[in-house]
Amino acid sequence: MIIRYLLAALVAGLVAGVLVTPIQYLKVIPLIAHAEAYENGGHGIEPHDHHQAGLVSSAHAHGPDALGKGRVILAHAPAAGGGEDAGDASLFQSRALGTLTANVVTGGGFALMLAAVALLAGRSITTRNGALWGLAGFAAVALAPALGLPPELPAMPAADLSARQAWWIMTVGLTAVGLYCLILRREVPLRALGVALLVVPHLFAAPHPAQLASPIPPTLAAEFAVASLATGAAFWVLLGLGVGFAMDRFGTSEA
């Protein structure tokens, strides 16, 4: 029975991953592509290499910069050559196919985790409450970390990747436990603890780079942060509804 329950959740997650892909293509992915034009200095946009830009051609200006930023730019360096994917390490020829695959895997992963939380908490996700489960997932996985680390575009300055990942994971974990205590428990001390857990991650400053100058126009970054959160909310509602529907239809929530 539990295998069936988890398989149902997994399938719902895969479907949510497929469905969110065209939603991403409405706004966030065009914005990423736009930002990459600035990152690569392509399409007539000068890269902001403060010291070298005047001395070398823009194609070379990225060399020293790439060294300075480590793997960050290296991953994108092939794209500077022109073709979107020419020579990059992606598993697929098509960038859209890579995006679809990554969405499906992410959707399946988050769906399993959502179903796991329900299982561990002894609650059931149904079509009726699925959207609320999804919104709770959104709050924990997208909204809370975005308070410290707003969704960023390529080429935006950022602190050490591992430090940001650690902060992100800590924030998501504490927010999830906090929401559990606040929403699914009745005991007053636990609810107070829940509120505290929601606040605590934001008392530790998220890692930010010392230098904030960026080649990306601020308007583009703001537009992207909002688009990313809106897309994330749509994804999580789809995911919650999907898992709820799958549980009602195929999985028994009684473990």
Place this chain on the structure above:
Amino acid sequence: MTTDSRTVAQGATNTRLAAGFFALFLGAFFVWGAGFAHSAALHDTAHDVRHAFGFPCH
């Protein structure tokens, strides 16, 4: 040879918890692979998704 009901209930709870943790870790593994792994192949494949979801990237 009779199984008392408390043992059965305990067994069911244990199965539920074990399955819950299994699913939690399997799901986390998927999300890690798509969103967090430092491998260049995974990064380049999932690049747009990482940015779209607001995962720390680059």
